[in-house]
Amino acid sequence: AQSVTQLDSQVPVFEEAPVELRCNYSSSVSVYLFWYVQYPNQGLQLLLKYLSGSTLVKGINGFEAEFNKSQTSFHLRKPSVHISDTAEYFCAVTHTGNQFYFGTGTSLTVIP
Amino acid sequence: EAGVAQSPRYKIIEKRQSVAFWCNPISGHATLYWYQQILGQGPKLLIQFQNNGVVDDSQLPKDRFSAERLKGVDSTLKIQPAKLEDSAVYLCASSPGSGGPYGYTFGSGTRLTVV
Numbered sequence: 001a002q003s004v005t006q007l008d009s010q011v012p013v014f015e016e017a018p019v020e021l022r023c024n025y026s027s028s029v030s031v032y033l034f035w036y037v038q039y040p041n042q043g044l045q046l047l048l049k050y051l052s053g054s055t056l057v058k059g060i061n062g063f064e065a066e067f068n069k070s071q072t073s074f075h076l077r078k079p080s081v082h083i084s085d086t087a088e089y090f091c092a093v094t095h096t097g098n099q100f101y102f103g104t105g106t107s108l109t110v111i112p
Numbered sequence: 113e114a115g116v117a118q119s120p121r122y123k124i125i126e127k128r129q130s131v132a133f134w135c136n137p138i139s140g141h142a143t144l145y146w147y148q149q150i151l152g153q154g155p156k157l158l159i160q161f162q163n164n165g166v167v168d169d170s171q172l173p174k175d176r177f178s179a180e181r182l183k184g185v186d187s188t189l190k191i192q193p194a195k196l197e198d199s200a201v202y203l204c205a206s207s208p209g210s211g212g213p214y215g216y217t218f219g220s221g222t223r224l225t226v227v
Contacts, residue, residue, distance in 0.1 A: 044203070
């Protein structure tokens with residue numbers, strides 16, 4: 001079985017500062033990894049995904065994530081955040097593609 | 113392309129009442145999922161359909177929850193009778209295949225409050 005741990009439930013950061021949202025997963029088999037963003041009262045939107053190949057994945061809105069197999073991590077980063085990045089961020093993992101396992105989410109608050 | 117449509121957006125019911133949610137996936141998407149997202153938690157899979165067949169419903173509380181996807185297109189999720197702990201956002205998602213490389217496209221969800 002797979003599981004996902006998002007180490008920080010809340011992350012406040014000042015506007016234009018860099019941010020890293022941490023995600024660790026556990027799985028005995030190879031997995032696909034995803035980051036989703038959820039704005040208030042909306043569904044989840046795909047930010048980026050790692051399937052195979054390059055361990056550095058670039059997504060929408062200037063976000064990127066790095067897959068680290070030895071540390072079983074898939075941390076999300078952005079070099080300079082904007083007010084509009086305030087949202088809930090979910091890391092997810094799947095092995096078969098049939099079921100995604102989501103973390104409990106990280107609430108990112110960008111402070112003006 | 114049109115996204116995943118869900119209705120209603122909000123619903124408030126009393127415990128022991130019944131409620132139904134509707135989802136229309138992206139055209140051509142074979143796979144449809146219903147997720148339950150309780151406040152402060154990540155989404156949890158309730159049921160997965162491939163066309164009009166059930167692939168995985170192992171986490172669906174079948175004593176009170178039911179779902180169908182007639183004709184392999186839109187889907188309804190029903191709760192009867194509702195309990196207080198069913199208060200959550202119910203998300204519908206679809207994908208061209210069995211998730212994996214495709215990821216999901218989510219609808220905006222239905223926020224259910226049971227009082």
